Amino acid sequence: MLRAEFLRFLQTLNTVGIPNEVRKIANLVLANLDAIEPLGTNQGQRVKRVVALAQTNWDSLSSEIQPLPEQNTELVSSISRLKSLSVGPFRGFSRQEDFDLDARLVLIYGPNGTGKSSFCEALEYKLLGSVAEAESKRFRNQNEYFKNAHVNDFTMPEVIGVGDQGQEVSIESNEALYRFCFVEKNRIDNFSRIAALAPSRQTELISTLFGLDLFNDFVRNFTAEIDSKYIDLTGIKAAQLKDKRLTLSGANQQLEANNAELQKLVSEEQTLATQYREGITFQQMIIEIKGDEQNNGIIQKLEAELQTPIGNKSSLTYIALQEVSGLIISNLTELNTKQQQLAAVSQQVSFKNLYNAIVQLQPDSPEHCPACHTQLTQTQINPYTHANEELVKLEFLATLQESMSQLEQKIIQLMQTVSQIISTCCHCLPQRNILESYLTPSGGTLWNALQQQLQDGSTPWQHLESQVKLLEESDKKIDETAQIREAKQIALGKLRELDRKIIVLQTRRNTAQQVIESAQQLINSFYTKNMQLIADVALEDAIVRKNCLISGSYSRFVATLNAYKERLPQQLVANLGDNVVTLYNAFNRNDLPREKLSTIKLPLIQNQRLEVSFQNNPEQYFDALHVLSEGHVRCIGLAILLAKNINERCPLLIFDDPVNAIDDDHRESIRRTLFEDVFFAEKQIILACHGEEFFKDIHNLLPAQVAAQSRSFSFLPRLDESHIRVDFNCSPRNYIIAARGHFERNEIREALAKSRQSLESLMKTKVWRYVNRYGDGNLSLKLRSYTSPIELRNLSEQIKKQINKADFSDPNKNEVFSPIDALLGLNGDSREWRYLNKGTHEENDRAEFDRATVSTMISALENLDQAIAG
Incomplete structure (x- = not known):
């Protein structure tokens, strides 16, 4: 596999x-x-x-995938059934045994250990070319597994089949064609354990069900990749070179980084030059700004120009001088006027002074006259009161005097300003300045001196005005020069900033070039020292x-x-869903609709679960492992295998004890599905089991005619010999066939015993079910006591009565009614019927059974069996 x-x-x-x-x-x-x-x-x-x-x-x-050796699962088999098997030496067979398999049904019975598996493995090996059990036990050479241990020999089994035209065909191994013909108990057992596995493993159970667990294990044992622990993916010398190259990693990084830096600098330099002036290069800009050996740069020129002093401003203006002159003249005029006013009232000024003196004496002599020391109470006029009253009248004099004092102060201040102007003129125009003689005088004296006429007919004031005008013009020139100087200073500042940026860029370039040169030297030295190792790496x-x-x-x-x-699980169960449900419901045909499946979802991908829905609610899905018993889960496993067999149109169905993996409640329905229903009517079924009751039940489920045409082999317990013992002519397990055989050998008592078993089997299973299908299956039976078994005659009479009713719906009911009527036509009190009812204990000197009556019974049972089968 x-x-x-x-x-x-x-x-x-x-x-x-x-x-x-x-x-x-x-x-x-x-x-x-x-x-x-x-x-x-x-x-x-x-x-x-x-x-x-x-x-x-x-x-x-080779990279060419060879095609499969004529193994195409889509081809229809060229055989209809197996005809014979010759096996031995092989496993438990120490010598050759020949099995006649020329029947639609081949049944093999034998207790465990009698050799049934050797028989099935011979078929498996011949049909498939391998045996799954040998693979699971890891026999590298499967021939060692197939050898019989006692003769230490092995011969390839020979299988002959029957072709579509009835011709004999030698069977060749074809795993793809026959792989789904086999159904094994172990696979169903493993499938039933699905509940014990994690959901991630449940998809593998589909593969396990089809015998692919060994393939799954084989795939899982491949590691995902071949890493450097197992194969040299880098090279030993390459690793050595790589380790050594680590010393160059810094140099390479520096080389790469600084080459990138140089490229970046080219752009930054040109950008800076363009900012200075469009169309100029970086080097041209440097020469123009900083100069070279022949010429000074703009910066040097500007610095030289800015170092020349521009002189100090006098800050004098003719207008200001005229304002001062006007103020002085107006103040002097006003002062003169007020002096004249004051002179006119000079006597009043004396009285004012007198009155002020009296008022000032009041604190010293508040009760006496300050002049005569007379008590104030004795004077006609209080001198202090009179002085205050007169001072009030003379208050305008105080105001006049105050105003004159203020004018004098203003004139002094204005003359100080004039003195400062004269000083400024003398400072700014020091050579033989006529105004130097007027630096010392101040106040009115200075003003009068400035107005005096000189020998040249001018006045000093006129010289002052002339010099102020001259200095004012000089200040204007200084302002113009300062403005020009300021513009040059701004331009110099910008040029110095450019110079700073130039220095930064030049420094970066020099640094990058130095680093590149150093790194390149290191790299060149490395390649020189490791020249041989590099050559070895190239060869490696x-x-x-x-x-x-x-x-x-x-x-x-x-x-x-x-x-x-x-993908395998999905491929294996593709299009199986409907058949799986149909077969499962056939296995559980006696269940209620709420227990029968409507749909099944098989786990096809990881973490999916096996889900089912039931006929009473098709839309609701359940986790099958939660709602189904282990027996029902086993039924699902068997249904999947059988559905695959049907879908693949396999000509054979070979069971190695799988039905015994199913619980007792389902065995009858499974037998009926296999042998009564139409699913496998055209297939050859080869079934091996270890249960004698199951073996017997199959024979009696089949019509006697069909059972007679089947092949049955009984594998017997081993004695002392090493060879498998097979009974090729085992006694028939079908009661009617056995009854007829005993009768023909004149074993009347045994024939009657088998007839009783046959009648009980027919009435309780097939005929009663037939009545229930076409009429009323509710029977009224009389028992002698609560412990008494059902008497077959009473049961037969009740069934006959139901069939004979007018509303019984089977149009061919007479075929079933007649044999029952023939049986019941015999005397119910005869010893034969008493035997049929309850059997007979061992007795001595008992009267003989009537041969003719027993013959009639057997014939009626044969007819009934044939009728109910039709």
Whole structure:
């Protein structure tokens, strides 16, 4: 199964997009499958083996995927059934045994350990080319598994089939064609344990159900990738060189960074030059601003110009001088006027002074006259009161005197200003300045002196005015020069800022060039010292490239293989849903609608669960593991396998004890599904079981005619011999056939015993069910006591009565009614019927049974069996 499934996987690699190297890895694994499969991930056993094989054989590996050897599951089988099997030596068979399988139904019975599995494995090996049990036990050479231990020999089993035209056909192994013909108990058991697994593992149960658990294990044991622990992906010498190159990492980084810095500087330099003046280069700008050996730059020129002093301003203006002159003249005029006014009232001024003196004496002599010391109470006029009253009258004199005092102060201040102007003129115009003689006088004296006429006919004031005008003009020139100087200073500041930026850029360039030169020297020295190692790395590179190709191809191969494994469940159960539901409901045909399935969702991807809905509410889904018993889960597993067998149109259905994995409640319905329903009517069924009751029930479920045409083998318990013991002519388990055989051998008592069993089986199962289908299955039975069994005659009479009713709906009811009527036509009190009712204990000297009556009974039972089967 493992090899076959891996071969099917290989076919998926023949698609566009799959590199040839991945196909090489796949062919490598296929060629060494037996050696690789037992190895797991522990200590990297498998990946180490793959690496060793790949490195040794890589150049000779083929990238062509060979097609499957005529294995196409879509082809319809060219056989209709198996005819014979010759087996031995093989497993438990120490010598050859020949089995006649030429029947639609082949039944094999035998207790555990009698050799049934050897029989089934012989069919499996011949049809499929391998045996799953041998693979699971990890026999690298399966021939060792097939050898009989006692004769130490093994012969390939021979299977002959019957073709579509009835011709004999030699069966060749074809796993793809026959893989779904086999249904095994262990797979159903594993499926029933689905509840114990995590949801992430439940999808694998679908693969397990189809015998692919070994393939799943095989895929899981591939590590995801081949890392440097198992294969050299970098090169030893390359690693050494890489380690040494680490010493160059700083130099390379510096080289790269500073080359980038130089490129950046070119842009920044040109940007700075453009900011200075459009169309000029950086170097031209430097020469123009800073100069060179022949010429001074603009900065030097401006600095020289700005170092020349521009002189001090006098800050004198003719207008200001005229304002001062006007103020002086007006104040002098006003002062003169007030002096004249004061002179006119000079006597009043004396009285004012007198009155002030009296008022000032009042604090010293408040009670006496200040002049005569007379008591004030004795004077005609109080001198103090009279003085205050007269001072009030003379208050305008105080105001006049105050005003004259203020005018004098203003004149003094104005003359000080004139003196300062004279001083400024003398300072600014020092050479033989006529005004130097007027630096000392002040006040009115200075003013009068300035108005005096000089020998040249002018006055000093006129000289002062002339010099102020001259200095005012000089100040204007100084202002103009200052403005020009300020503009030059601003321009110089800008040029100095440009110069600073130029210096920064030049410094950065010099630094970058120095770093580049130093780094390049270090790199050149490295390559000189490691020239041989670099040459060795170049030679090693081819091996490393191949190793990297192997590693990458392996990772892609493993990923593709895992993806294939994950898709397998979905592929295996595609289009099975309806058939699974139909078969499951057939297995549970006696359940209520709320217990029968409407839909089933199988877990196809990770973390999905097995979900079902029921007929009473098809839209509501349940977790099957929560709502179904283990027996029902087993039924689902069996239904999936059988549905796959139907969908694949397999000609065979081979059971290795699987039905015994089903609980007792479902066995009858499963037998009916297999042998009564139409699902498998055209298939050959080969069934091996270890339960004698199950073996017997199958025989009696079948019509006697069909059972007679089947093949039955009984595997017997081993005695002392090493060979499997087979009873090729085992006694029939079908009661009617057994009854007829005993009758023909004149074993009347035994014939009657089998007839009783046959009648009980027919009436309680087939006929009663038939009545229930076409009429009223509710019978009224009389029992002798609560412990008494149902008497078959009473049961038969009740069934006959129901069939004979006019409303019984089966138009062919007479075919069933007549045999029952014939049976009941016999005397119910006869010893034969008493035997049929309850059997007979062992008695001595008992009268003989009537042969003719027993013959009539057997014939009636045969007719009834045939009628109910039709």
